[in-house]
Amino acid sequence: MYSARWPLLDAARETGAGHSAGRLLRGWRERALMTQEQLADKAGLNVRTVRRLENGGLRQPRSRSVVLLAQALGLDGAERALLTAVTRGPSPAGGDDPAGTRPPPEAVIVPRQLPAGLTSLAGRDRELTVLQDHGGDAPPVVSLDGMAGSGKTALAVHAAHRLAPGFPDGQLFVDLHGHARATAPVEPGHALARMLRALGVPGGDVPEYLDDRAALYRSVLAERRVLIVLDDAADEHQIHPLLPGGPGCRVIVTGRRRLSGPGDTRNLSLDLLSPAAAVTLFAGVAGRERVAGVPGVVLDEVVARCGLLPLAVRVAADRLRAHPTWTVRHLLDRLAGDRLGELKAGRYDVAAALDRSYDRLPADLRRAYRLLGSYDGAHFGTDTAAALLETTASRAERLLERLLDAHLLLEAAPGRYRLHALVREHAARMRPCPGD
Ligand SMILES: Nc1ncnc2c1ncn2[C@@H]1O[C@H](COP(=O)(O)OP(=O)(O)O)[C@@H](O)[C@H]1O
Ligand SMILES: [Mg+2]
Structure with a gap:
């Protein structure tokens, strides 16, 4: 999946290790078959600078030195972007720069992209406890799912503001438009380009292909502590390339469907309020x-x-x-x-929010939704659903499962279903479109 252009990114991914500027430089120098002296000579730099960079004694060189090294090593655009990103450093606030080698403050942008949050949330104590868990076993990805308007974004943003001080390298917030009115869901490659730029990779150095963008993203994040909120995800395909690989980052995903993330994802389904x-x-x-x-x-x-x-x-x-x-x-x-x-x-x-859930359904589920909306009783079982949908009990059960996943149906007790009162009103108003 990774091209030969990315040997170090592949190596970092395979070993699971992050990499520092020093390790990267040494790898590129060895690839170019140069000694430290030869590299210093070719770049027009003092050999002590090259040595200190490689052994981690100089973590944030002057941007001019980075450019000279990249030229001397013959780095391509993406490699140069990676070197720039790892030598730019996480925060202008550190006090470890006695030699004055840190780039000017305007070059160091720590992304702080969280939108304004609610000062206080009603309820949601249990979910906040999970989201704010800091312990070593804290899940790296927490995925919040729930029906339209259940408060997923409000909860994610509120929790992210509380967590932000623990993520000094920044907070990214991306609206993935999984259920936006006039906009299609954001392409993962497009989201990655925006996140890479926010993390300091110059626009011209963002690789062309999705896999390379995702690899560079994981590399840039490998040694940073960044909190990432992926709001309103459409599906798993959209979010998987946006998940960092390293242990220092934390991700909160929201979506109307229950999403299966990597193994240690924690899923939280939002109920209605008390x-x-x-x-x-x-x-x-x-x-x-x-x-x-x-x-x-x-x-x-x-x-x-x-x-x-x-x-x-x-x-x-x-x-x-x-x-x-x-x-x-x-x-x-x-x-x-x-x-x-x-x-x-x-x-x-509310109706427009439900329209957007309905519009994303395939035709068989849209039909099932409309027909269930015509049912007058409080709860129904699979047999009643099968009669309403004019199908077999086992097929009706599969349709009900998928409506449950989309949070357009509630399971009141095992095998007993109901529509939320507002959802029922909405479903009853829907009419088939041509082709439905
Ligand atoms: N727990 C809460 N306390 C106070 N207001 C809330 C809460 N949950 C949601 N809201 C408000 O309800 C509205 C819908 O919430 P939102 O987070 O946008 O829903 P969702 O993302 O699930 O569609 C927002 O205006 C939000 O401010
Ligand atoms: Mg939302």
Whole structure:
């Protein structure tokens, strides 16, 4: 899979070792059949500089020296990018540079890409405990899955802000657009190019092929401590090239489907909120003054009509805040009618979020989803589903499994299924498209 152009990257990957600038330089020098003296002579540098670089005594040489060495060694673009990245160093804050050899501060960019997070989360204590686990056995990849609007991004970003101080070489955040409105999921090669540039690899030195980009990415990260958030992943194919190989990095992935990562991935499926956490979210967004004096049962009923889904609760609270004349009881009455029509506020829109899950389904699942939406009872078993879907019980069971994976169906008890109330309303509105 790795071309002959990448012998050191292959070696690093095969041995599982990271590599320092010194080890890289020595490998390239030996490949070029040069002694340290010959390299110094050809590059126009002092031999002590070459020696110190190779033995790790000079970790961040002047950028001019790096250019001269790359020329003298005949490095290609990708190799030069790797050398630049490993000699650029993780942080401008270290105090180990008495000789003043560190490049000027503007050349050292530590990516800090996390978007603003919520100052406090309602509920999610159990998930936060797993995400913040620092111990030696902490999983290198945590994957959060859950239905549209269940709070995956909010939780990932909140946890990442808390974890950030433990990752001094930076934090990367990539929206993979797995379920974006008008955008196709981001190609992994495109995501890698952006991440490499954020990590200091000059744009012109990003390799052409996906495998080479992924190899360079793992090499650049091999000795850094970087926290990586991959938000809204479409599937495994999209995220696998974006997972670093070394032990110093941590990855949080979010997605609407349960994704199988490498062996030590920890999967967390987000449930709906508890009624108490949902009321906390509602009051926090609507404003304490708007809920003061409102009986607890009324607030409980509002969040129940939102199906305890964080996005729906948030939109309902936004609606109340946007209408100073409304009372909570008025909002409750409105939520008795067309709930999906009501649960829209600015860019937050429950029906649109569900549309994007539906649009990503293959035709057989879209049909199953629509037909299940017509079922009136509370729960159903495989036999009822088979009758609704006009198929055999075993085929119905496989369809139900796939809808469970997509978080468009809930399993209330073994073999007993139900649609979330808002999902059911949504499924019942869907009509087949030509070709469905
Ligand atoms: N635990 C929570 N506490 C407070 N607000 C939340 C919580 N979970 C989600 N939200 C809010 O709900 C909305 C939807 O959450 P989001 O993380 O975008 O969902 P998802 O990524 O699962 O589609 C966001 O506005 C977010 O701020
Ligand atoms: Mg999200």
